[in-house]
Amino acid sequence: MEVIVKNSYEEMSKLAAEMIAKIVRSKPNAVLGLATGSTPIGTYKELIRMHKEEKLDFSNVTTFNLDEYVALPPTHDQSYRYFMNDNLFNHINIDKKKTHVPDGMAKDIPAFCKWYEEQILKAGGIDVQLLGIGGNGHIAFNEPGSSLGSRTRVKTLDEKTIKDNARFFKTIDEVPKYAITMGIGTIMEARSLILLANKENKADAILKTVEGPITAMVPATIVQLHPKATIITDKAASSKLTREYAEEPSVLKR
Numbered sequence: 001m002e003v004i005v006k007n008s009y010e011e012m013s014k015l016a017a018e019m020i021a022k023i024v025r026s027k028p029n030a031v032l033g034l035a036t037g038s039t040p041i042g043t044y045k046e047l048i049r050m051h052k053e054e055k056l057d058f059s060n061v062t063t064f065n066l067d068e069y070v071a072l073p074p075t076h077d078q079s080y081r082y083f084m085n086d087n088l089f090n091h092i093n094i095d096k097k098k099t100h101v102p103d104g105m106a107k108d109i110p111a112f113c114k115w116y117e118e119q120i121l122k123a124g125g126i127d128v129q130l131l132g133i134g135g136n137g138h139i140a141f142n143e144p145g146s147s148l149g150s151r152t153r154v155k156t157l158d159e160k161t162i163k164d165n166a167r168f169f170k171t172i173d174e175v176p177k178y179a180i181t182m183g184i185g186t187i188m189e190a191r192s193l194i195l196l197a198n199k200e201n202k203a204d205a206i207l208k209t210v211e212g213p214i215t216a217m218v219p220a221t222i223v224q225l226h227p228k229a230t231i232i233t234d235k236a237a238s239s240k241l242t243r244e245y246a247e248e249p250s251v252l253k254r
């Protein structure tokens with residue numbers, strides 16, 4: 001696991017975008033695992049810039065998103081499908097048919113989850129999975145206590161997650177209580193992982209993830225077991241780490 005501490009959110013986002021772009025350039029039909037939330041927005045902005053200014057080509061890229069709220073239609077401005085269209089897909093030359101976000105309106109959710117896993121396999125597996133981290137250490141909607149071997153399924157959101165996400169809804173009662181999420185086992189099958197964290201409110205979760213023991217109570221700690229995981233933070237999110245970490249990934253130095 002490589003930990004990179006950048007000076008700012010912008011630098012963190014730029015490095016994540018560079019790492020993703022490198023994969024897309026070397027494998028035009030790459031399969032990207034994508035995330036929502038405030039953290040990856042800067043990365044998506046940089047990928048859009050690379051598409052517009054450097055002709056980064058997404059025409060053969062396939063994507064799979066980590067999660068989606070249950071019972072929120074894709075037209076709802078807080079649905080993750082809406083978020084992805086708005087923050088990335090509408091601004092690059094991706095074929096929307098190759099973009100996958102779990103269907104929160106699916107009538108048979110377990111059957112949908114099985115289908116979603118099959119689609120990932122059919123696409124050849126995920127080349128790089130982008131991840132944010134919750135203040136409680138969750139990855140996607142795998143809340144503390146989630147099985148570290150879990151697959152795509154429906155989960156009840158943690159009280160803390162509901163509170164954290166209330167800022168996006170008019171009232172806390174409007175925050176969905178359930179979500180479909182890739183499982184931790186599903187995420188760990190991606191060929192590489194990039195976990196991003198910025199701001200002070202992630203410092204505890206990053207301390208546990210990087211320097212703590214692996215535990216289902218902090219699902220992000222599982223990335224310690226991934227053979228190709230990079231954690232990129234800004235200074236604030238790394239402020240509680242006790243060891244020194246690099247500012248550049250070793251692979252880019254080579």
Ligand code: PGA
Pocket residue numbers: 036037038039040132133134135138139140
């Ligand atoms: P955030 O959410 O990027 O909005 O902080 C991350 C997460 O909860 O996984």
